[in-house]
Amino acid sequence: DVKVTQSSRYLVKRTGEKVFLECVQDMDHENMFWYRQDPGLGLRLIYFSYDVKMKEKGDIPEGYSVSREKKERFSLILESASTNQTSMYLCASRGFRRDRGPLGSGYEQYFGPGTRLTVT
Amino acid sequence: GENVEQHPSTLSVQEGDSAVIKCTYSDSASNYFPWYKQELGKGPQLIIDIRSNVGEKKDQRIAVTLNKTAKHFSLHITETQPEDSAVYFCAASRGSSNTGKLIFGQGTTLQVKP
Numbered sequence: 001d002v003k004v005t006q007s008s009r010y011l012v013k014r015t016g017e018k019v020f021l022e023c024v025q026d027m028d029h030e031n032m033f034w035y036r037q038d039p040g041l042g043l044r045l046i047y048f049s050y051d052v053k054m055k056e057k058g059d060i061p062e063g064y065s066v067s068r069e070k071k072e073r074f075s076l077i078l079e080s081a082s083t084n085q086t087s088m089y090l091c092a093s094r095g096f097r098r099d100r101g102p103l104g105s106g107y108e109q110y111f112g113p114g115t116r117l118t119v120t
Numbered sequence: 121g122e123n124v125e126q127h128p129s130t131l132s133v134q135e136g137d138s139a140v141i142k143c144t145y146s147d148s149a150s151n152y153f154p155w156y157k158q159e160l161g162k163g164p165q166l167i168i169d170i171r172s173n174v175g176e177k178k179d180q181r182i183a184v185t186l187n188k189t190a191k192h193f194s195l196h197i198t199e200t201q202p203e204d205s206a207v208y209f210c211a212a213s214r215g216s217s218n219t220g221k222l223i224f225g226q227g228t229t230l231q232v233k234p
Binding site: 002031033035039040041042043044045048050058059077090092094101102103106107108109111112114 | 121124126129153156161162164165166168169177178179180208209211220221222224225226227
């Protein structure tokens with residue numbers, strides 16, 4: 001089974017702090033994603049990485065940066081946390097799924113359990 | 121920019137009834153449409169997907185339909201059970217699915233009452 005883990009389930013930080021959110025996948029996937037999830041807004045893409053040291057801005061990159069030094073690890077960095085960055089953060093990795101019954105084979109994004117970040 | 125609209129935002133049904141969630145997309149080049157289910161305290165998990173060369177796909181109690189002309193796709197759950205209660209997200213590929221990037225809808229909270 002694909003496993004995507006995130007470093008913390010809950011995190012409370014103060015305004016102005018530098019925050020690191022880490023994500024690790026164990027399936028040698030090339031593509032990894034960081035999303036934030038807010039009620040009524042769905043999942044919005046912050047950053048995307050298509051390989052080690054390769055990254056691309058998503059829809060809402062302002063206030064965030066990322067690091068991908070190793071294939072299995074994708075880190076999201078809040079340089080100076082602000083209250084409007086209080087949210088649920090979801091990491092995903094994308095890989096090829098072998099035939100899984102009715103879903104068949106194809107590429108799939110696998111999500112971690114999320115980190116609920118509160119900035120006070 | 122490109123977007124995906126999802127309705128309704130909340131849906132409450134009686135156990136055994138059917139539930140339908142609808143999405144519309146704006147990117148004409150989208151060709152892959154997955155549906156994710158997010159249970160409390162967990163990340164979203166893929167439950168069914170459809171590609172633009174197919175109009176309908178079914179897996180036991182869930183089915184997805186796609187109308188490319190109207191840019192609509194829908195999730196149908198029949199004979200709902202309490203364990204179907206969750207948040208459901210639709211998504212559409214950004215352009216061709218080769219990029220792997222998706223645009224997500226706003227989510228639907230489904231409550232199935234026993």
